[in-house]
Amino acid sequence: MRIRIGVLTYRGESGFVEPGFFRRLVQEGREMGIEVFLFSPQDVRFSERRINGFVPEGNKWRRRQFTWPDIVIDRYRYYPLPKHRAYLPFRKQNWFRYANNRFSNKFVVHQILIQDPELQRWLPETLPYDRKTLASMFTDHRQVYLKPTNGSGGRSILRVEKKAGRYLLHGRTKQQAKSCEKLATLREVCERLEHWMKNEKNGNEQFFLQQGLQLSLIPNRTVDARLLVQKDGTGKWCLTGMGIRVGPTQSSTSNLHGGGKALPAISFLIERFGHEEAERIVLECKELAIKTVTRIEEHFGQMMEFGFDLGIDVHGKIWIIEINPKPGREIFKQMREYERYAMAIRRPLEYALYLVNKSNLTD
Known part of the structure; x- marks a missing residue:
């Protein structure tokens, strides 16, 4: 029997919020021999233990009935708005086995990390x-x-x-x-x-x-680093990739949604800091990310992936700006690192598969 992975997300009147990513996720699952489908809280039929899930078909999403998934990846991006009211009560129930726990808001996460003496020096x-x-x-x-x-x-x-x-x-x-x-x-x-x-x-x-940090490694531009750290098919945390984001002129942020552009990290850093310092910065970013996710798991339980926005100031000092448990991976596509982009999509499925297989061995 094929392993079935459900992906919990928000579905509104206009459809899904990340349709391109979800299409790739379902396709990667098919290639791995896994059945992957999308659903929202309103799609679950508890009395029948069935779900009215969705899979892509051509340019549309087709509704199909699915039996209970072996595991669920929580990709629901929650905001305290009326349309998201159903999510928290739904998520707090133990109806499914999840690959990733719920996280918290940015300020609460900062308060947790600042208590760790090893992480304090990286926190603004x-x-x-x-x-x-x-x-x-x-x-x-x-x-x-x-x-x-x-x-x-x-x-x-x-x-x-x-x-x-x-x-x-x-x-x-x-x-x-x-x-x-x-x-x-x-x-x-x-x-x-x-x-x-x-x-x-x-x-x-x-x-x-x-x-505020002095992140203008390019004059009048906000520059930061985006790291994607994910668990692989053996349950270990790995750095999937890293890129530099450069914001538009006078922009307060570097986000790609707001017109920022993505550049390969090592070549950008070598140009500004030289080979030796650039290698030190990249290594410190990786070690910082792995150390931080370990601390996060101690507090929130099992997690699956994180996007880190790290500031690198004009002196080469690294700062944790933001941590996102449901990160995008479009930066790799922008940098034309297509194999890394495919890996970034595949790894959550590999980790979910690892959890299911591990559970089957202990049952």
Whole structure:
């Protein structure tokens, strides 16, 4: 009997949120001899132990009935909005065996990691928003970022820079519209930030402040590194790949969704730091990612893959900016590293297969 893997995700009126990735995932499964299908909480028929799942057929998604999966990969990108209301109660039940546990929001994750003495030196100062905190942070930092706890793709982030006695604000809204303005006083900045949070938050989402870093390895551009770490078919954490993301001119982030471009990491770093320092940076990024996921698993339980956004400042110091448990892998496609892109899609299936086989041996 073929092993059956369900992929839990959000399905709205307009379909699935990552259709290209999911098509590739189902196709990779077929090539591995695994049956892979997509489903959402509303598709499960508990009394019959059946699921109205979906598989790609041509340019469309075809609904089919599936029996209970051997294991489920949770790819649901949750936001505190009414349309996602069903996810958390659904996920907290033990109806399925999952390849990956639930994670938490960015600020909570930072609070967990900052308690580890080995990780503290890589973490920028990060605090809940209030006016006194913002004023205090500007005594130590020239730049401060305002970020949502559940944001992704660089949306709803605002960068505030103190320059020549004025404050420059750069950001992108939920709809990816650019926002740029100059303000004279910190009080005006606070009022603007509070208005931004009110308009940009999803449901009861909170915002936090984060120390700005000197990530302009290219003048007037935000530059960072994206690492994809995944478990392989033996259950071990591996670095699947790494790339550099360069944001558009004056952009507050480097995200590819916001017009950033991807470049191979080692050649970019050699050009700026020389061979020896570039190799040190790449090795430290890898070791940092593996050390961090180990700490995360101690707290959250079994995980499967993470995308790391790491800052590399002008002095070659590395910073953890963000950790995403449901990462994209389009950076490899942008860099034309197609074999690595295929590996990045295949590895979650290989790991899920490993868990099923391991369970069958112990039953």
